[in-house]
Amino acid sequence: MCKHILNAQVSIRAPCCKKFFDCPQCHAETQDHNLRKTLEMVFMCKKCKKAFRKDMSEYEEADEYCPHCDNQYVIEAKEPKAMVGVEGEDARVDNRMLKDDRMKEDPARSLFASKDVSDKVDQSLYELLRARQAAGGGAQ
Numbered sequence: 051m052c053k054h055i056l057n058a059q060v061s062i063r064a065p066c067c068k069k070f071f072d073c074p075q076c077h078a079e080t081q082d083h084n085l086r087k088t089l090e091m092v093f094m095c096k097k098c099k100k101a102f103r104k105d106m107s108e109y110e111e112a113d114e115y116c117p118h119c120d121n122q123y124v125i126e127a128k129e130p131k132a133m134v135g136v137e138g139e140d141a142r143v144d145n146r147m148l149k150d151d152r153m154k155e156d157p158a159r160s161l162f163a164s165k166d167v168s169d170k171v172d173q174s175l176y177e178l179l180r181a182r183q184a185a186g187g188g189a190q
């Protein structure tokens with residue numbers, strides 16, 4: 051369980067540093083290198099604590115479940131800001147709407163959606179730093 055995805059069902063092994071992380075943001079915050087992408091993902095189920103491999107190039111609906119304990123690990127990510135709504139009176143309605151929206155998405159894609167976001171954040175930060183360096187160099 052990490053602060054970014056509160057209901058994470060699996061840890062994902064980063065292919066670059068061979069460590070398990072709950073989400074790509076955790077990797078970005080604790081490591082000083084970019085997360086390497088791979089098609090052969092290694093997951094560890096948080097329920098039964100067993101590891102398993104998935105080839106993401108041939109990901110099927112049945113692959114949403116842990117092969118050891120059938121725990122469904124591809125679920126809508128509960129992010130901290132969404133938790134505020136759960137405490138409100140219309141929580142059930144909001145939840146259902148959120149879920150319906152997610153259902154239309156490709157499950158493999160929504161699992162890794164946060165990875166794409168963190169990649170974009172990393173890149174824009176990098177570009178900002180580079181732009182500042184360029185500006186500083188020009189002023190001298």
Ligand SMILES: [Zn+2]
Pocket residue numbers: 064065066067068077081083084085086
């Ligand atoms: Zn790494």
Ligand SMILES: [Zn+2]
Pocket residue numbers: 052053054055072073074075076077
């Ligand atoms: Zn995290």
Ligand SMILES: [Zn+2]
Pocket residue numbers: 095096097098099100116117118119120121
């Ligand atoms: Zn399991």
